[in-house]
Amino acid sequence: MITLYSLAPSGNAQKVRMALRFLGLVFEEVQLTGGAHKRPPFTDLKPLGQVPVLVDDEVVLRDSQAILVYLAAAYRPGEWDGYDAAERGRIAHWLSLAADEIAQGPNRLRLAALFGVTIDPIAAAARTKRALDLVERQLEASGWLEGGRLTIADLACAPYLALRPQGGVDLGAYSNVRAWTARVAALPGFPVMTGWGA
Amino acid sequence: MITLYSLAPSGNAQKVRMALRFLGLVFEEVQLTGGAHKRPPFTDLKPLGQVPVLVDDEVVLRDSQAILVYLAAAYRPGEWDGYDAAERGRIAHWLSLAADEIAQGPNRLRLAALFGVTIDPIAAAARTKRALDLVERQLEASGWLEGGRLTIADLACAPYLALRPQGGVDLGAYSNVRAWTARVAALPGFPVMTGWGA
Numbered sequence: 001m002i003t004l005y006s007l008a009p010s011g012n013a014q015k016v017r018m019a020l021r022f023l024g025l026v027f028e029e030v031q032l033t034g035g036a037h038k039r040p041p042f043t044d045l046k047p048l049g050q051v052p053v054l055v056d057d058e059v060v061l062r063d064s065q066a067i068l069v070y071l072a073a074a075y076r077p078g079e080w081d082g083y084d085a086a087e088r089g090r091i092a093h094w095l096s097l098a099a100d101e102i103a104q105g106p107n108r109l110r111l112a113a114l115f116g117v118t119i120d121p122i123a124a125a126a127r128t129k130r131a132l133d134l135v136e137r138q139l140e141a142s143g144w145l146e147g148g149r150l151t152i153a154d155l156a157c158a159p160y161l162a163l164r165p166q167g168g169v170d171l172g173a174y175s176n177v178r179a180w181t182a183r184v185a186a187l188p189g190f191p192v193m194t195g196w197g198a
Numbered sequence: 199m200i201t202l203y204s205l206a207p208s209g210n211a212q213k214v215r216m217a218l219r220f221l222g223l224v225f226e227e228v229q230l231t232g233g234a235h236k237r238p239p240f241t242d243l244k245p246l247g248q249v250p251v252l253v254d255d256e257v258v259l260r261d262s263q264a265i266l267v268y269l270a271a272a273y274r275p276g277e278w279d280g281y282d283a284a285e286r287g288r289i290a291h292w293l294s295l296a297a298d299e300i301a302q303g304p305n306r307l308r309l310a311a312l313f314g315v316t317i318d319p320i321a322a323a324a325r326t327k328r329a330l331d332l333v334e335r336q337l338e339a340s341g342w343l344e345g346g347r348l349t350i351a352d353l354a355c356a357p358y359l360a361l362r363p364q365g366g367v368d369l370g371a372y373s374n375v376r377a378w379t380a381r382v383a384a385l386p387g388f389p390v391m392t393g394w395g396a
Binding site: 070095096097 | 272
């Protein structure tokens with residue numbers, strides 16, 4: 001029995017939702033509304049009060065990148081998380097980018113625009129540009145971030161880059177990024193999400 | 199042939215240096231000084247101009263968390279990166295904390311104090327406290343972050359928490375954190391680092 005605790009507009013929840021759908025797993029999604037994610041009992045599962053949290057029988061995991069690592073290891077080892085040490089390392093690099101530049105860049109701009117969160121817009125815009133430049137260049141080779149196939153690197157990085165227009169970021173000249181987010185959205189089972197640009 | 203490109207005061211470089219020493223691997227360390235890490239040819243290896251970068255024969259990896267994932271998979275699979283999917287996921291959670299709360303918290307405070315980098319000190323102090331509270335509680339069980347043994351979770355999280363006095367953060371009442379950073383520093387091969395508190 002798999003349960004995903006989420007918030008509908010969360011790009012972090014979307015990472016996990018995509019993984020579960022692409023894996024064809026049956027799961028229940030519990031949307032936490034009205035600030036429930038900042039109160040017990042949810043905060044017992046997740047001390048920082050952030051979504052998503054995944055419960056898979058006895059396994060309880062917080063942090064979208066960590067959940068992707070778990071789902072890959074449990075249900076699609078090798079293909080999704082790397083067939084050898086070098087690939088595992090390269091995929092982990094994109095997970096860090098998702099936890100760092102992308103979380104501090106396009107995610108913050110979107111939080112400010114949609115929810116009025118106070119941010120440093122200059123720093124967030126600079127981080128967004130760095131992340132986009134890096135991803136745009138990387139996609140040149142095969143259209144996927146690593147290994148010429150969908151991996152958890154794509155699942156971790158795509159949502160907040162696809163949702164960047166909601167943060168006031170023009171889609172711009174990033175044609176590889178646009179083709180890639182459209183490619184992800186065309187995969188069977190993709191969970192439709194408001195604001196997912198291409 | 200393993201080469202680590204580093205800066206002496208970098209806590210991120212220290213993560214990798216510790217891993218290489220604890221693994222007993224022979225490696226060359228190239229210290230980038232005088233801004234060399236922001237110029238070619240180094241920026242060809244590492245577009246964002248950040249250290250560390252590891253070169254292991256044909257494998258070139260940037261990002262300290264990604265390098266730890268690589269080294270674990272290549273040289274200490276299971277023991278350092280998790281014996282099963284649930285452990286892999288839990289360890290990945292701490293890697294995200296290192297890339298997010300710890301990078302934005304104690305690391306930023308230290309950058310401001312040592313190098314005059316402009317930061318938001320209130321936000322960085324709040325993130326530092328959150329990270330310390332979480333790690334302090336987690337260490338209660340076994341003295342290590344996951345699995346009752348040293349893993350890459352500890353290698354990723356310990357440096358900037360151990361170096362926090364350099365950012366003006368009192369060691370405070372975090373006795374589990376102090377015992378843990380001392381435990382890491384007592385491991386055979388630990389590379390001595392200025393400022394590593396206990």
